[in-house]
């Protein structure tokens with residue numbers, strides 16, 4: 001074996017029903033005293049409860065998906081105005097993303113309390129949107145110093161969002177297997193992430209308040225995202241990045257719909273990934289295992305239902321092509337991308 005693997009330095013806590021105590025301890029460990037809490041407007045009540053044990057200098061609810069630059073700058077100004085020494089984000093990937101935007105320019109430590117399965121908390125990837133174009137980058141300053149997973153905060157995540165967000169998590173693991181820095185360590189994380197998600201997501205849909213199953217989804221989410229953070233973006237993420245940024249498609253649902261098509265393209269060219277995924281799904285092949293999971297979850301299938309039009313496929317394919325990773329196992333050209341997008345368009 002010849003490879004170099006980098007593990008990101010981060011504390012990860014699983015604390016079902018105890019996020020408030022865990023957040024207090026994590027903030028204390030950082031030696032911080034004045035927190036800026038970031039949450040979406042509908043998440044402020046939960047954020048208040050989760051941060052009840054720390055001194056909150058300001059609760060900022062200016063969260064918007066894909067972090068428009070002006071939203072990031074407003075949040076940075078609030079951080080400066082209140083002289084805070086730690087940022088605590090409570091919410092989905094959009095709240096984490098705004099926390100990262102503040103950490104990026106201020107260097108403030110970030111504690112992330114995720115309430116969806118987006119997985120941003122385990123990566124050092126930031127994203128900002130300017131004039132409809134989303135730019136992403138990696139920077140160690142945006143990696144949350146601590147992540148607090150409290151399954152109780154995800155108990156009321158609606159079924160549709162549980163499915164799409166959970167499949168967004170799964171996509172991190174699957175794409176990690178052929179991403180540019182794929183290696184045996186992130187493949188092991190990815191395989192265990194898929195195994196956990198494949199069992200726990202249907203269990204959560206059957207019993208949405210089952211905290212053990214909800215916690216298992218968070219465990220799979222973390223592993224998948226840690227694998228993705230280490231391996232980098234594969235073809236799947238390159239496709240979804242263009243679809244989300246250029247055509248304003250919703251993040252989690254887009255990932256959920258595109259994933260089977262990327263897997264169908266790559267699996268025949270990636271026998272080791274195919275075997276690992278098949279085993280994780282408990283199936284004879286990766287494609288069949290994923291198809292079975294999609295049936296059980298009644299997952300969304302059509303990009304057209306999200307608003308993508310047939311006449312936008314060629315533009316999307318042309319925008320994706322320059323970013324296709326050379327590591328992708330299946331050969332990819334414009335024609336391949338158009339066929340893939342058309343099948344995802346119609347489901």
Ligand code: NAD
Pocket residue numbers: 040042043065066067091092093094095097115116117118119120121123124125126127153154155156157158161165251252
């Ligand atoms: P989101 O944070 O926008 O949340 C989706 C919706 O769910 C929102 O309306 C939110 O208020 C609601 N919500 C959140 N938690 C809830 C709960 N527990 N119960 C009920 N409703 C709840 O969406 P997301 O899918 O979590 O995250 C998407 C964003 O994260 C995108 O901008 C994406 O680019 C980013 N992201 C970044 C990375 C990274 O590594 N940087 C990784 C994944 C996602």
